[in-house]
Amino acid sequence: MIFGRSERGGKPPVEPVTLKILVAGGFGVGKTTLVGAVSEIKPLRTEEYLTEAGRPVDDIRGVEGKHTTTVAMDFGRISLREDLVLYLFGTPGQERFWFMWDELSEGALGAVVLADTRRLEDSFAAIDYFERRSIPFVVGINCFEGAVRYPEDAVRQALDLDDDVPLLLCDARDRESVKDVLIGVVRHAMAFTAEHRQTVTT
Secondary structure, three states: OOOOOOOOOOOOOOOOEEEEEEEEEOOOOOHHHHHHHHOOOOOEEEEEEOOHHHOOOOOOOOOOOOOEEEEEEEEEEEEEEOOEEEEEEEOOOOHHHHHHHHHHHOOOOEEEEEEOHHHHHHHHHHHHHHHHOOOOEEEEEEOOOOOOOOOHHHHHHHHOOOOOOOEEEEOOOOHHHHHHHHHHHHHHHHHHHHHHHHHHHO
């Protein structure tokens, strides 16, 4: 006779709590790379090759070496504990795919806005999106090779960030660096939620 786990007195499977973090930012800023750096599974990617037809609408200045683009989302997973799983959703960077952001942001704990100091203006749309919807976010400056390093105050002023929005330097290729950014998102989201609750009750 074959006994199942429950019949042998084993613990039933734990239904994990899931958290969701978005990774947003401009075209070619490193979102797909960031998700892939920390995901415990092979990331789900929806990348397609850039074509001549897309040249009139896709601004590739500063990322001329980029040949593919995310057209739906990137998806990765991190199991923090047996009962706690973090899902990462990378958003498409081009304006023509922004209609998907509302769907992807549903139920998100917070977000990372990945930025490139050579093209900071590409971050404005994502920052504005999360501010308008009161979704807590941090800005991660992806330190590309050859990019000029600017003082934090100068970058914060250029992005017109509120003082309470964390600004973090990172390398989207490096697992430990990305983990630090994600920890920053969770901490900021917890503080943001606590402050919001206090404001509502007073």
